[in-house]
Amino acid sequence: MKEESPKAIFYALAANFGIAVCKFGAAALTGSGSMFAEAIHSTADCGNQLLLLFGLKRSQAPADVLHPLGSGREIYFYSMLVALLLFFVGGAFSVYEGVHRLARHEELSNPIVALVVLGVSVVLEAFSLAGALREIRKSSGNKSLWRWFRETRESELIVVTGEDVAALAGLAIAFCAVLMTMITGNPVYDAAGSIGVGVLLMVIAYLVAREVKSMIVGESASPEVRRAIDAHLRARPEIIRVINLITLQWGKQIVVAVQAEMVEYDSGRAMVDAINVIEADLQRAFPEARWVFFEPDIPRVGEARA
Structure with missing residues (x-):
């Protein structure tokens, strides 16, 4: 973990707070299940970043008799909590919301508003991901993003990057779902988009949790x-x-x-x-x-x- 890592967390927190506000407003105006799932996802991400910042603070506690090597590994615990929240609060809830709307066939209103908000959200999430990638490049050299993900020991940066990648991909799914619903008038696309966002979040959360679990068990230096x-x-x-x-x-x-x-x-x-x-x-x-x-x-x- 490097001192620069909190910068990526602050980038993500600022971006997700603005995105969550916009998405909730758009979800209320449009009745979009995909948009509501995305709003829940962004809200969960804000809580996740606050947990990571708290974990970083806790990991700086000095060594004592009970913890003779200090509390540096405590950040792994909070990173695992974030991965679990991303899986259940973000992913599983989005799937539930999609299945619920699929059964009720709720109509979508004001789809243009949803598309505009999703477009703005893409820009903000891209800003957050760019900040995380800048921190990654400082230590990764010429490694691919996947190789860095498997070899890095910066758990909090793994979580932030995983969230940002999931967010951008999820926004793309939600945008396509709302657009198809607007074109066809069939709300099934919107419900399917919510399910797709949820499945994506659960896959990303699983990959992040797998890496963090390895750190908790005890990994060598890179x-x-x-x-x-x-x-x-x-x-x-x-x-x-x-x-x-x-x-x-x-x-x-x-x-x-x-x-x-x-x-x-x-x-x-x-x-x-x-x-x-x-x-x-x-x-x-x-x-x-x-x-x-x-x-x-x-x-x-x-x-x-x-």
Whole structure:
């Protein structure tokens, strides 16, 4: 998690608040199920962003006896809550609303208003997604969006990006549903649009929840960071061989555990001093490596030296 991440959350909060107000007004004027589903979705998104901001604040709590490594992973809990809300409040409710309107065949009024609001919403959601993508590009390099999604450890940015992608796709579905209803006069398209928006939200929520669950269980640092730490250690003249390297993402910080074969030293004190130098240099090179645990060891019988 990077310090810039809250910017993406604020972009999304501002955009979704404006969108929710417009959508509720349009839903009241038009009676559109797709529009009402979209309004509920945007309202849920506002609550989600507030939860993420609260989670970020909580994750900055200092270490104590009960939480000796701090509360950095607390943001994962709030990210999971957001994913569940996106699934049930956004997705499942939209499906329910669509099925309900499908059974009642409610007519759509003032479809032009709905289309205008949906068009404005697309612009605002695109602004929010652009803000999230700017934050992603700062750390993703040339990765594709999907690869970044699978490898990043910034849970709150995963949630915001997932919401924005779902919102834009959902708006496209709602726009097409309202347009087809206006052209054909058949409200089934509008109801089907609401169901489509709900299914889309549930799929996105599932993908987000799957990634966040992996972080809660305990993920290593991102692959490129782990490779860089490994290369840094192998280049040290004090180390003959890195036997084992474990990294654990802890919010925006990393726990590093190293088991390595060291060169020969005249005394235990000399080896301890060398290890302290290695740890200090590692933390200078990787400031996010808040905790480093180093164990000097020798290869087990049958293990070849690197």
